[in-house]
Amino acid sequence: MTEIFGFSLPLLTLVLLCGLFLVFCYQMYFYCRYINGIIRYRNKIRKGKVTFLDEKPGVSIIICSKNEADKLKEFLPAILEQDYPNFEVIVVNDGSTDETDMLLIDLLKKYPRLRTTFVPMEATNLSTKKLGISLGIKAAKNDFLLFTDADCQPKSQDWITLMVRNFVPKVEFVLGYGAYFHRKGLLNRLINYDTFFIALQYMGMAVAGKPYMGVGRNLAYRKTTFLHHNGFSESLGLISGDDDLFVNKTATKNNTRVEISPESITFSEPKTTWKSWYSQKARHLSVSPSYTWQSKLILFMEPFTRGLFYLICLVLLLQGNWLLSLTVVAIFLIRYLTQLFIVNRTAKHFKERRFVLLLLIFDIFLPFITLSIFITGNASRKKNKKW
Structure with a gap:
């Protein structure tokens, strides 16, 4: 057992909590650095920092x-x-x-x-x-x-x-x-x-x-x-x-x-x-293995850390510790609210649909679709000749 702020936690739980914090930080970085890129670029255009032909x-x-x-x-x-x-x-x-x-x-x-x-x-x-x-x-x-x-x-x-x-x-x-x-x-x-x-x-x-x-x-x-x-x-x-x-x-x-x-x-x-x-x-997805290794690394890390985030959240919530659960819920909500803000702000710019609850559902569901494609080999099969 390890004691933190007067609360005793098993070593494995502490390791999982640290892991959750790390994948949370990467997810926040990915959203702020890349997913929010269009809004940053729009602001540059509005300030006259982008020249056009x-x-x-x-x-x-x-x-x-x-x-x-x-x-x-x-x-x-x-x-x-x-x-x-x-x-x-x-x-x-x-x-x-x-x-x-x-x-x-x-x-x-x-x-x-x-x-x-x-x-x-x-x-x-x-x-x-x-x-x-x-x-x-x-x-x-x-x-x-x-x-x-x-x-x-x-x-x-x-x-x-x-x-x-x-x-x-x-x-x-x-x-x-x-x-x-x-x-x-x-x-x-x-x-x-x-x-x-x-x-x-x-x-x-x-x-x-x-x-x-x-x-x-x-x-x-x-x-x-x-x-x-x-x-x-x-x-x-x-x-x-x-x-x-x-x-x-x-x-x-x-x-x-x-x-x-x-x-x-x-x-x-x-x-x-x-x-x-x-x-x-x-x-x-069948061509993604032919991407450069830098692209593959970045594209792998986002769904990988996303999956780990949800998995660790679930495991920690099952521990039954109220303070631990409160911490996990707070981290979960910060990420979810960040997603809502960045995705829907850009959707508003493009005059696209807004997503609230479905954003969370699709965010969990889509990586499993991608994983199933790679596991079953559908991404590399050549039987589908339709382009």
Whole structure:
């Protein structure tokens, strides 16, 4: 037994209490340093400490589409009708067997900015999407490239302007926020929260000088950068990774920016079944083992310390010591209130959903989903060929 302030505690309990304090400190550091990064960056912009590009250079928007004629018909006009003086939209038809070809022929008659190319049907690449994007980049007339998906819709007509304004000298990557449409149901709220938290993480880390990924739904970089680094040559053996792996390998503190205007968001159609969402998440996680070791360490530490935090809290509460329980509850509430403040403050900035009780539930639930994906091997299975 060890005596502290007149109270006797078993040595193991004291060790657990010290462990709780350490993981609590790391969690607080992670939230204040990274998750709160967008708000800090917003404050810098408001104070005039961030410079933007005054001119509007030519931009090539690249969209790779596979059997998404309905989505192209619904969302492509919003991209083609952007309020920007000099841009082209290149749609790459990745072996579609639906009405994509006919739709693009009709749209070409109406929109002179639209250009098309295709992935040959006989292509045998493991990831035809990477091949399609590479073909689109090769066809691009401009150095500034902006990427999104066929099922994406920009929130405003200023999407191009807001993303491209960040290409001041030396900037090669611009990371945007790709959200999902709000629908009814618990699954949609989980998808919204998971996507939002991931955005807070990768954008916040980029603001802190440690960029590690971007999302192809809202991402921009230079054509010269892509060619200089030999494109996707290092990830051709992976189905996914056309967006995050290229950023992970080549983005740096000095060549990367984030665009945080609410008007720069793109919205995509969310999955509607738990199975399809789980498969999508497994596919996204399948490339994380290929991240740099620095990125993997940071991304491992957050869910690891989070899990330890909840586990140690539970074990200590079961000790039945009222003072110990009071201490644990106080630490728990400090972390939870910090989460509520930082996450919902940023959600308000992006005009996203707010989370209160569901934040706590999802915070506990999501690491188990990630763990189950890695344990079962779903993250590395190649049976799912859909990109």
